[in-house]
Amino acid sequence: MNYKSLAIIFSAVLASSMCFAQTAVVEDFKKSETTQQGKEYPQVNSEGRVRVQISAPEAKKVQLDIGAVKYDLVKDEKGVWTGESAPQDEGFHYYQLNIDGASVPDPGSLYFYGASRWGSGIEVPAKDQDFYALKNVPHGEVREVTYFSKTTNGMRRCFVYTPPGYNSSDKKYPVLYLQHGGGENETGWSSQGHANLIMDNLIAEGKANPFIIVMDNGTWARPTQPRPAQNTQSGRPGLPDGWADEFKNTLLNDIVPMIDANYRTLANQQNRAMAGLSMGGMQTRVITLANPEVFSHVGMFSGGSISTEDISKSPNFKDKVKLLFVSYGSRELENPREGSANPKTNTEALKQAGINTHFYVSPQTAHEWQSWRRSLKEFAQLLFK
Incomplete structure (x- = not known):
């Protein structure tokens, strides 16, 4: 056997062993x-x-x-x-x-x-799963609430988290309206997101002030007409003007009044926040820019960002909003959507303009629930301080 033959055999064995090493399962x-x-x-x-x-x-x-x-x-x-x-x-x-x-x-x-x-x-x-683990600490409640919406002329359902101690005092609480993503519903944040456990643990550790969380269904159905190339309202391709109007009207005219009437809330702009993930973050963007007199704290998790141009079209936003929180998974920033603005650049520009902004990156995650769980954890610690 010559050296050339030996080299071929050695290469084949090496390639085979490397392939095995790559596919071996623990x-x-x-x-x-x-x-x-x-x-x-x-x-x-x-x-x-x-x-x-x-x-x-x-x-x-x-x-x-x-x-x-x-x-x-x-x-x-x-x-x-x-x-x-x-x-x-x-x-x-x-x-x-x-x-x-x-x-x-x-x-x-x-x-x-x-x-x-x-x-x-x-x-x-996850290595950091302790922050949403079920622990022996005081726990709040997640309540299923059904109500009639005049906006949609039908019955609706939301889930409401009340913090530990809510049932044993007369204290009033701030409220966060927290929205799910596209293809999900009002069960997402308490089921996949563990929002209640995140809050229970943060409150037990003294890292977050207690507040109520309202999780409603913001599902939006795309109309049958062709998609527009670009939308001035959303800043994203393919979303028509007015796409968030039905949920905006339901939130402002039905959900917020219903919650204020049935729960012990601090029913004012200073104690009302809105946040959401993905589609819910995009709804948050549209609704809070148009209604800064309603919400003082804004959170957008993998749901776009707000630019200085947006602020110029919503002059009260800068004066009214106490906090703008924008977050993404690190893998999302490595592969940004084509045509989308740089969310970190936008958020830093608003900070330079005098708005209290925070930009958070979830390490080694993409457009997924671990990014959004971590985002809620960080956002909650900044709310209503």
């Missing part, structure tokens, strides 16, 4: 906190890989669909399909199974409302 999988009671799957390992299993003897092909990537599962002799994903970011992720082309929830997971449907979710343990 076998320390454990059930997730989002695995249904009595079920063994889904599971997560120390690398953040998600493993699923389902019995489908007649199926020809089964895939795990998570993070916009599909992973093939392998069938055993009993017709049970098993497989796992590549490592995922820390925190909560929506996912589904694809069985012979049909996308379905995993019967082993708890269900969450996202992507405009009830489906599966998985919790990848």
Whole structure:
């Protein structure tokens, strides 16, 4: 055998070993906190890989669909399909199974409302998960509230968090109106976001003042007409003028009065805040710019930013708003949307103009719930001080 042949063999062995090293999976999988009671799957390992299993003897092909990537599962002799994903970011992720082309929830997971449907979710343990952990501290309540809306001429539902001690005193509280993202609903912030646990822990540690949180449904349906190239109101491609009007009117004319009438609130602008994630952040932007006399604290999580030009068109915003908080996941800033403004530059420009602004970046996360949980944690500590 000559040296050339030996070199070829060595290269092949090296390539094979490198491929194996890249695909080797650490076998320390454990059930997730989002695995249904009595079920063994889904599971997560120390690398953040998600493993699923389902019995489908007649199926020809089964895939795990998570993070916009599909992973093939392998069938055993009993017709049970098993497989796992590549490592995922820390925190909560929506996912589904694809069985012979049909996308379905995993019967082993708890269900969450996202992507405009009830489906599966998985919790990848995070190094900083302590701030939303269930602890032995005083807890508030999350109440389901139904009410009639004159704006939409129908019954609606919201969830209201009242802080620890609300039921045992006559104290009045500030209010944060906190909105979900596109394809989600009023259950998102208390279910996927753990907003109540974040607040309970911050209050117990003396890091945040107690306040009420109202979580309503801001779902918006796109009209059938063609998308415009650009919108002057949103600053984002594809959103028509007036897209947030129905929820704006519902919030101002129905939700805020209903909350002030039924809860012990400090019913004034100085003690009223609005924030939201993604679509909810964009709604927050539109509504607070148009109504700075209603909200004094503004939070936008992965939902755009406010520019000096926006402020020039809303002259009372600078004088009325006490805080503007803008946040993103670090991976979002690495891959900004085409045509979007630089949110950090916009926010810093407003600080130079004399507005109290804060810009927060969630490390090693993208457009996902871990970014927004961390954002709420940071935002809550600045509210109503």
